[in-house]
Amino acid sequence: MAALSLERGLPHACAIGALEDQPRGLAGALLALKLRRRRQRLLWRAFRRRRELTPIADRTARIGAGDILGFACVRNETARLPHFLDHHRALGVRHFLFVDNASTDGTGALLADQPDVSLWHTPAGYKASRFGMDWLTWLLLRHGHGHWCLTLDADEILIYPYWQTRPLPALTDWLERQGRHSFGALILDLYPEGPVSQGKVAPGEDPLTHLSWFDAGNYQVQVQPRMRNLWIQGGARARAFFASEPRKAPTLNKIPLVRWHWRQAYVNSTHALLPAHLNEVYATDGGELTSGVLLHTKFLPGITERAAEEKVRGQHFGNAEQYAAYYDRLTADPILHCEASTRYTGWRQMEALGLMSRGGWI
Amino acid sequence: MTLGVVMLCHAALDRAAQLARHWASHGCPVVIHVDARAPMDQFEGLQSALADLPDIRFSRRSPCEWGTFGIVQATIDASTQMLAQFPQVSHVLLASGSCLPIRPVRALQAHLAQHPDTDFIESVTTADVGWTVGGLDEERFTLRFPFAWKRQRRLFDGYVALQRALRFRRRLPPGLVPHLGSQWWCLTRATLQAILSHPDRPALDRYFRRVWIPDESYFQSLVRQVSTRIESRSLTLSKFDYQGRPHVFYDDHLHLLRQTDAFLARKIWPKADLLYRTFLTLDGDRALAPEPNPGKINRLFAKAVERRVKGRPGLYMQSRFPTRARGGNQAAAPYGVFSGFVELFDDFQPWLARALDARVHGHLFAFDRAEFAGGESVFKGGLSDSPTLRDYNPRSFLTNLIWNTRGETQCFQFGPADEQAIASFMAGDPNAMIFVITGAFAVPLWRSGRSAAEVRAEAARLQKVESDFIALLNRPDARAGIRIWSLAEFVENPAEPLEQLVDLLNPRATHRVTDLPSLTPLQGFGAFLQDLRNQGMAPVLMGDFPADADLAQPHQAPSRPRIVR
Numbered sequence: 001m002a003a004l005s006l007e008r009g010l011p012h013a014c015a016i017g018a019l020e021d022q023p024r025g026l027a028g029a030l031l032a033l034k035l036r037r038r039r040q041r042l043l044w045r046a047f048r049r050r051r052e053l054t055p056i057a058d059r060t061a062r063i064g065a066g067d068i069l070g071f072a073c074v075r076n077e078t079a080r081l082p083h084f085l086d087h088h089r090a091l092g093v094r095h096f097l098f099v100d101n102a103s104t105d106g107t108g109a110l111l112a113d114q115p116d117v118s119l120w121h122t123p124a125g126y127k128a129s130r131f132g133m134d135w136l137t138w139l140l141l142r143h144g145h146g147h148w149c150l151t152l153d154a155d156e157i158l159i160y161p162y163w164q165t166r167p168l169p170a171l172t173d174w175l176e177r178q179g180r181h182s183f184g185a186l187i188l189d190l191y192p193e194g195p196v197s198q199g200k201v202a203p204g205e206d207p208l209t210h211l212s213w214f215d216a217g218n219y220q221v222q223v224q225p226r227m228r229n230l231w232i233q234g235g236a237r238a239r240a241f242f243a244s245e246p247r248k249a250p251t252l253n254k255i256p257l258v259r260w261h262w263r264q265a266y267v268n269s270t271h272a273l274l275p276a277h278l279n280e281v282y283a284t285d286g287g288e289l290t291s292g293v294l295l296h297t298k299f300l301p302g303i304t305e306r307a308a309e310e311k312v313r314g315q316h317f318g319n320a321e322q323y324a325a326y327y328d329r330l331t332a333d334p335i336l337h338c339e340a341s342t343r344y345t346g347w348r349q350m351e352a353l354g355l356m357s358r359g360g361w362i
Numbered sequence: 363m364t365l366g367v368v369m370l371c372h373a374a375l376d377r378a379a380q381l382a383r384h385w386a387s388h389g390c391p392v393v394i395h396v397d398a399r400a401p402m403d404q405f406e407g408l409q410s411a412l413a414d415l416p417d418i419r420f421s422r423r424s425p426c427e428w429g430t431f432g433i434v435q436a437t438i439d440a441s442t443q444m445l446a447q448f449p450q451v452s453h454v455l456l457a458s459g460s461c462l463p464i465r466p467v468r469a470l471q472a473h474l475a476q477h478p479d480t481d482f483i484e485s486v487t488t489a490d491v492g493w494t495v496g497g498l499d500e501e502r503f504t505l506r507f508p509f510a511w512k513r514q515r516r517l518f519d520g521y522v523a524l525q526r527a528l529r530f531r532r533r534l535p536p537g538l539v540p541h542l543g544s545q546w547w548c549l550t551r552a553t554l555q556a557i558l559s560h561p562d563r564p565a566l567d568r569y570f571r572r573v574w575i576p577d578e579s580y581f582q583s584l585v586r587q588v589s590t591r592i593e594s595r596s597l598t599l600s601k602f603d604y605q606g607r608p609h610v611f612y613d614d615h616l617h618l619l620r621q622t623d624a625f626l627a628r629k630i631w632p633k634a635d636l637l638y639r640t641f642l643t644l645d646g647d648r649a650l651a652p653e654p655n656p657g658k659i660n661r662l663f664a665k666a667v668e669r670r671v672k673g674r675p676g677l678y679m680q681s682r683f684p685t686r687a688r689g690g691n692q693a694a695a696p697y698g699v700f701s702g703f704v705e706l707f708d709d710f711q712p713w714l715a716r717a718l719d720a721r722v723h724g725h726l727f728a729f730d731r732a733e734f735a736g737g738e739s740v741f742k743g744g745l746s747d748s749p750t751l752r753d754y755n756p757r758s759f760l761t762n763l764i765w766n767t768r769g770e771t772q773c774f775q776f777g778p779a780d781e782q783a784i785a786s787f788m789a790g791d792p793n794a795m796i797f798v799i800t801g802a803f804a805v806p807l808w809r810s811g812r813s814a815a816e817v818r819a820e821a822a823r824l825q826k827v828e829s830d831f832i833a834l835l836n837r838p839d840a841r842a843g844i845r846i847w848s849l850a851e852f853v854e855n856p857a858e859p860l861e862q863l864v865d866l867l868n869p870r871a872t873h874r875v876t877d878l879p880s881l882t883p884l885q886g887f888g889a890f891l892q893d894l895r896n897q898g899m900a901p902v903l904m905g906d907f908p909a910d911a912d913l914a915q916p917h918q919a920p921s922r923p924r925i926v927r
Contacts, residue, residue: 016678016757017690017787165614170631177607186680217743217766220755221678230680234758239746246754253680282681286688288673291681340740354677354765360603360670362663 013222013231019284022228031226039274042265045130046137053099053120053135057112060097060143067094068148068168071139073132075101077154078110080297082204085114087157092167093150097143099135101126118143126315133266144260148172151256151270152294157207158185158256159347160292161358172259174290174361182273183257184281185292186355187250189236190214190344191299191336199301207297208344215239216342216353219252229253229272229279236336241326248322254294255281283359290359293350299336307331363475365390365467365548366451368440370433371459372397372426374632375404378459379411382418384642388467390455391417391448395436398423419447429511431570433545433577442558445551452478455548460629461598462611462641470597470625474548481553481589484543484596485582498522498574503540504531507574535562535569543582546598546628549589556588557581599624599659604667613637618662621655676793678761691790691841693764698773698795698867699788699842701831702802702849705777706856707879711735718868720771726763727756727780742766749781756784764793771867778803778827789834794842796835797863800828801849801904804891805882814893822899829903848905856881 010023010031022028063069070093074081085096096117100108101124111119122135129135140149148168152158160171160183175183190211192199201210219234230253233242238249254270258278266273273279283289311327314320342353350356367385369392371378382392394412396405405423412418421440426432437456444454453474463470488500505525509517524530534540549557560566566584570576585592599622601609610629611619613636619627630637673682676694684690698720703710715722715735724733732747739747743766745759746752752759764772776788776796788794803824807817835844843866847859857878888908891901 015755016683016761017686017790019683019685019690021685162612162614166612166631167633169633170610170612173631174610177610178605184680215744217762218745219679219762220758221680221683222755223683230683232680233754234744236744238751239740239744239748243746243748243751246751282679282683283670283673284683284685284688285671286673286675286684286690287671287682288669288677289681291679338740338744339738340742340744342743354674354679357673357679357681358666358669359681360666362609362666 010225013224015222019223020225022225035227035274035276038267039263039265042137042267042274043141043263046134046141046265049124049129049134050138050142052122052124052129053138054122056100056108056119056121057117059116059118060095062116063095063143063147066147068092068150068172069094069144070096071098071136071144071149071151072096072154073099073101073126073136074103074107074111074154075126076103076105076107078103078105078107079201079203079300079302080154080207081107081110083206084152084154084157085117086204088150088152089116090167091158091163092169097139099132099139101132127318127320131269131316133269137265140260140264140266141262145262147260149258149260151258151266155297155300156187156254156256157295157297158292159295159350160185160356161290161347161351161361163292163347168257171290172257176259178290178360180281180289181259182255182278182281183290183292184230184253184255185257185294186219186232187235187252187254187294187296188214188350188355189252189296189298189336191236191341193337195333195335196299196330197301197304197333201300207300208295210301211297211299212344213337213341214344215340216355219355220246223282224272227267227272227274227276227279229267229276230282231271236341240334240336241329255279256294257292288357288359290361291356293347293356295344304331304333363452363471363478364448364450365471365474366444366448366454367392368437368444368454368456369394369459369461370397370426370436370440370456371395371408372400374459375400375408376411377630377632377638379408380638380642381457381459381462382412383415384463385467386412386415386417388471390467391419391444391451393419393421393440393444393447395421395426395440396423397436398425417448419443427510427512429507429575431567431573431576434570434580437577437581438558441554445555445558452551453548454551454554455597455626456546457598457626458546458628460632461546461626462628462630462637463625464599464619464622464627464641465625473625477593479550479552480591480593481547481549481585482593482595482597483547483549483582483585485541485585485592485594486543488540488542499542500540501526502542502574502579503534505574506530506532506572508572511574532569532572535566537562537587538566538569538583539586540579541582541586542579543594544596544598544600545577546596546600546626547581547585548597549581549585553585553589557584560584560588597624598626598628599656600628601659601663604671609663609666611637616640618659622659623656676761677765678758686790691787693761693791693793694768695764695771696793696795696867697764697771698797698863699776700773700797701776701778701828702799702852703797704775705802705805706799706849706853706882708882709879711775713877713879714773717864718771718773720773720867721767723772723774725777725780726760726774727752727776727782727784729779729781732759733775753781753783756781757787760784760787773867778824778831782827782831785831785834789837789840789842789844792841792843795863795867796842796844797859798832798835798844798846799849799852800832800846801825801901801907802852803828804849804894804901804904805884805887808887808890809882814890814897818894818897818899821894821901825899825901825903832903848903850905850907853881853884 098119100121111117199210215236222231232253233249242249251271307327307330317323385392421443511518610631613634711722723735726732734741
């Protein structure tokens, strides 16, 4: 069947200037059918895994119509959570829905005490739950429908153009007026000036005072034509840890903010979701759409112990053995800063460097 | 003179209440129309919030769907009520629930008192209007639009296409000249009265019921028949994006709004507390810019449209990934690619850097590492010299390099011994300037001292790679600036090509280049080529290079300074 082979013939990823229009006709229909099946399977998985979640503090009755909701799956994040909550609360997230994956450092108690947090606990495997996405998909399905939902990791801080003066509802209003239901953001690895284990950041303190450096212009952009999702790699981690195997470098594009419908499902972390049209957070006509940055606070002091522990747990990558070298390098307390590093100064800098864009938003 | 305000509201009624109170407290009677689709409890809340103000009235509620006659009907109803119930009103301002007075109401009243007979309404003939989006301007009046654009888009589009196919045209009511303009106007009582009591109104209303977006044309057209003095501009600042949707003003626009010469601005984001707090103070004395500068606002909004529509060429990132046809094969700035030059001139790189005032890299695409200028291992922006990282996505590598160094011309060496994956991108890039001396790759082979027999296979391979590269450059879809010389051609008179390339890459050169790089002596190279031929290879790319060593060496006088401009 020619059409079938055409669909199979889609390249795995398209480099700059190589993106074609979506396949049409029979090939396009077959692809759409496959993606629909995949989406249904993801929803079914989430539905089956709902029993792994035990409610600790269910305050979802307080969610009002039109509230912006935050979703996250966390494990041992007492150091990061106070600032994480402060920042996103100030942006206008009205209610947080957390899954606590077997924390041992008091994360559960910290979250359960917050008046705007609903908390579920699970001791089950992170990897088996598609890195927490099955649980979050279930919560999104149950509580996210009709809301703008912000799905993050605890070490991610969302910024976007004008974020200090325009809270999230201004952004989501703007997106809706543009007819857009999803919002893309680039993960920006921030690192300190010295070895990553050095320094001290108190819980609740702005981690950016310590993590103030980043790589400004070494991001490799591709688009995967099947789901039309971006595949951006690069940054400090690709430069320092994956120079010999760049293909394995972490994916840095995310779609954290989505106007949720219960039929939607994240496919691979929050890098891509279905239906596929939500993945088109980029303009292909030469223009720019509005986008944001997720400031990644992974390299706070304590990262070295954490890397050693994650290596043993093997819960963070599909084939964890392949990433042993990565963990070993992290454990060895590397210095990521170099001559070419740039000091973070704010969103206008991100915009000027082309790491994010205000698009037509003024 | 008394100014009356007709307010059309549909959402954020708490803000509408605040605005109405502000108008009323400055002695302006207000008639509010609330969209019939707004919930009843919200409407009642608005009524009770304003119950203490006798000069605020509510008109009959009717549904106001965007783009339909409902909005005009609501305006007519409220205006009629205004004229009937407030006989002292001499001017009527049409505003919405998100129109914020950004200059003191007193200033607006003074302005109207100065121009007692002027109607402030933007009214432009369809032929001259430049701001309609979507290609519908004249057709707004000649086609029928029974379907709602927002809810029934397919029917809307289909019906438009059908009417076009059938060449359907509506007949315009006699005497009507279609004019378009901003929905928000300020008319004198006499003009408004004349429109509302127009003898043909029933027929006109029937006609306008099927016009698309009549709120931008009903009053704008009719005012031309009745008014004696029109100033065709709106007193309300209103900006639209490239799709024709109104821009929203936020708290951080405060400074900008102070520089406008308009009296009102819309739309204001309902949660822009600072704007409402600042502009709705009772005393009219607000920190307005002494000199209004509306040009600045226009420029800013024009730039935003450009950023959305054209983007920043050469930038590839998470929200800009153009297809090839839309600029997907282009770096951010002009750059030079040099093939075969370092092989002929030992000091080519420093010379080029001086002559062009540019950053000159070595072989960026060499197999073993990216040879950044100065031998750096991590270049600007964090680009690594690792060949695997580079070759994983060579297009990103090159576009990143050019983007990261905006403002400084980049040059690099490229040859058949390098990784070739980037070649097709460069050939198609209008910003690439590619200079090739074909066959120069043989010079290092010859200088290596190895015999022709030893290097024969290597020479044949390099020649093949270079031929492929040249074929790429000669394709009709190549968009780079390209100059190709054969080695023989080049060494005959090296000065001229060098002058050419300096002119091309740095047309406004400030530094005068007085020297030329010194050419490697080529005595014996012709004999080497003959040896290669004798070994069975056909070195063709070097051009017609004589086997006689003496003839092959050009007459060059490097000691004589030359001025390259």
